[in-house]
Amino acid sequence: MIYDKLIKKEATLAVVGLGYVGLPIALEFARKVKVLGFDINAERVEMMKNNEDPSQELDSSAFDGCDIEFSADPEDLKKANFFVIAVPTPINENNLPDLRPVLSASKTVGNALKKGDYVVYESTVYPGCTEEDCVPVLEELSGLKMTDDFMVGYSPERINPGDKVNTIRTIVKVAAGCCDESLEDIAKTYELVVDAGVHRASSIKVAEASKIIENTQRDVNIALINELSIIFDKVGDINTYEVLEAAGTKWNFLKFSPGLVGGHCIGVDPYYLVHKAKKHGYHAKVINSGRYVNDSMGFYVGKQTVKKILSERKNIQDSRVLVMGATFKENVSDIRNTKVINVIRELESFSVNVDVIDPWASSEDFMEEYGIGIKAEADENAYDAIIVAVNHKEYIGWQAADFKKYFNDDKGVFVDLKGIYRNMKEEFNYWSL
Ligand SMILES: NC(=O)c1ccc[n+]([C@@H]2O[C@H](COP(=O)([O-])OP(=O)(O)OC[C@H]3O[C@@H](n4cnc5c(N)ncnc54)[C@H](O)[C@@H]3O)[C@@H](O)[C@H]2O)c1
Numbered sequence: 001m002i003y004d005k006l007i008k009k010e011a012t013l014a015v016v017g018l019g020y021v022g023l024p025i026a027l028e029f030a031r032k033v034k035v036l037g038f039d040i041n042a043e044r045v046e047m048m049k050n051n052e053d054p055s056q057e058l059d060s061s062a063f064d065g066c067d068i069e070f071s072a073d074p075e076d077l078k079k080a081n082f083f084v085i086a087v088p089t090p091i092n093e094n095n096l097p098d099l100r101p102v103l104s105a106s107k108t109v110g111n112a113l114k115k116g117d118y119v120v121y122e123s124t125v126y127p128g129c130t131e132e133d134c135v136p137v138l139e140e141l142s143g144l145k146m147t148d149d150f151m152v153g154y155s156p157e158r159i160n161p162g163d164k165v166n167t168i169r170t171i172v173k174v175a176a177g178c179c180d181e182s183l184e185d186i187a188k189t190y191e192l193v194v195d196a197g198v199h200r201a202s203s204i205k206v207a208e209a210s211k212i213i214e215n216t217q218r219d220v221n222i223a224l225i226n227e228l229s230i231i232f233d234k235v236g237d238i239n240t241y242e243v244l245e246a247a248g249t250k251w252n253f254l255k256f257s258p259g260l261v262g263g264h265c266i267g268v269d270p271y272y273l274v275h276k277a278k279k280h281g282y283h284a285k286v287i288n289s290g291r292y293v294n295d296s297m298g299f300y301v302g303k304q305t306v307k308k309i310l311s312e313r314k315n316i317q318d319s320r321v322l323v324m325g326a327t328f329k330e331n332v333s334d335i336r337n338t339k340v341i342n343v344i345r346e347l348e349s350f351s352v353n354v355d356v357i358d359p360w361a362s363s364e365d366f367m368e369e370y371g372i373g374i375k376a377e378a379d380e381n382a383y384d385a386i387i388v389a390v391n392h393k394e395y396i397g398w399q400a401a402d403f404k405k406y407f408n409d410d411k412g413v414f415v416d417l418k419g420i421y422r423n424m425k426e427e428f429n430y431w432s433l
Pocket residue numbers: 016017018019020021022038039040041044055086087088089101102104105108122123124125157158159160161264265
C-alpha cells in the first residue's frame with residue numbers, strides 16, 4: 001500500500017502547484033511524510049526554499065520541522081510516487097474554463113508516472129474533468145492505464161483565504177478514488193494531516209460535483225441578497241442589513257449578505273458547472289442569473305455613488321472619490337479578480353477622480369494588473385464621497401470623525417458597502433447595499 005510506504009518514508013509525496021492551496025497542504029504533509037514541492041514558477045520556488053510563502057498566507061515558522069524539498073525541475077518529480085495536483089483552474093475572457101494549467105500539470109506528472117503511483121487532483125473542476133480530460137493525458141504520456149497501473153483520485157480543497165480558524169487540519173476533507181482500494185489509501189493519507197477527518201465520496205465525479213456546488217450555492221445565495229438590496233433601494237428607506245438582521249432571527253433563514261463577489265473561487269467555479277451543463281444540452285438559468293447579478297454589482301455601486309454626488313448638485317467631473325479596500329475580500333492581499341475594480345471603472349466612466357487605499361494590497365501589483373496605483377495615505381479635506389469597499393480589520397472600529405476629516409464638505413457621500421458603519425447613518429449622506 002502506498003500509505004505504508006509514505007509513512008515509512010520509502011515513498012515520496014509530491015505537490016504540484018504551490019499556491020494558496022498547494023503550499024499549506026505540502027507543508028502539512030511534510031510533517032508526516034517525505035515531500036517534494038514542485039512549481040513551474042522558479043522565482044516562487046526560490047522564495048519557498050528561503051521559508052517564504054509567495055502568497056503571504058503563512059509565516060516562516062510554518063516551514064519549521066518539515067521534510068520538504070522544493071523544485072522547479074520536472075525531472076525531480078520522477079522520485080515521487082504520490083502526486084497531489086493543486087494548480088489554478090481559471091476562466092478565460094469568455095467565462096469558459098481554462099484547463100491549460102491542469103492539463104499542463106497532468107503532462108508533467110504523466111512524464112514522471114510509474115507503475116503503482118497515485119495522482120490526486122485538488123483543483124476545482126466540473127464533474128467529469130478528472131476522468132475525461134486529465135486521465136487521458138496521464139495515460140498518453142506515461143503509457144500506463146488507470147486502475148491497472150496507477151491510481152487516480154480527487155480531493156477538493158475547501159480552505160478559505162484569510163481564514164485562520166478554518167484550516168486544512170480543521171475542515172473535513174472529501175476524497176474519492178478510481179476504485180475502492182485507491183480510495184482507502186488516499187483517504188488514509190489525507191487523514192495524516194486532516195484532524196477533522198475524511199469523507200469518502202462514492203466516485204470522483206461525486207467529489208468534483210460536491211466542491212463545485214459548495215461555491216455555486218454561495219454565489220446564487222449572495223446574488224439573491226444582492227437583488228433584494230437593489231429592490232429595497234428602489235422601494236426606499238429600507239436598509240438591507242437591517243432587514244437581514246430581522247429575518248435572521250428565524251431559525252431557518254440563511255445568513256448571506258450583499259456584496260461584490262470576486263476572487264478565483266466563488267465568482268469563477270459556477271462557470272465551470274454552467275459549461276458542463278451546456279455541453280450536455282442544458283442552459284443553467286438560475287446559476288447564470290446569479291452570475292449576472294453578482295458580476296453587475298460593482299458597476300451598480302459606482303453608479304449609485306455618482307447619483308448621490310449629483311444629488312448634492314456637485315459637478316461630477318470635478319468630484320473626488322476615495323475607495324477604501326481594493327482586494328477581492330477582507331484581510332487578504334490578493335487583488336486578482338477583485339470586483340472593486342468595477343466600482344472604480346464605473347466612477348472613471350463619469351470622469352470622477354478616484355483615489356484607492358488598501359492596507360493589504362500592493363500598489364505595484366494593482367498597477368500591473370489594472371493600471372492604477374494605490375495611495376499610501378488618503379488626502380484630508382479632499383473627497384466628495386468615500387466608499388468602504390472591503391471590510392478589512394483595519395477599518396473596523398473607525399469612528400465618524402475618522403472619516404469626516406477626509407471629506408471636503410459636510411455633504412460628503414458615505415458608501416458603506418458591507419453595512420459595518422450603520423450606527424453612523426445619521427452622521428453622513430449615507431448609502432449601503
Ligand atoms: N485559493 C483558495 O482558497 C482555494 C480554495 C479552494 C480551492 N481552490 C482551488 O485550488 C486550485 C489552486 O488554487 P490556488 O488558489 O492555490 O492557485 P494559486 O494561483 O495561488 O497557485 C497556483 C500555483 O500553481 C503553479 N502552477 C501553475 N501551473 C502549473 C503547472 N502546470 N505545474 C506546476 N505548477 C503550476 C503556479 O505557479 C502557482 O504557484 C484552483 O483550482 C482553485 O480553484 C482554491
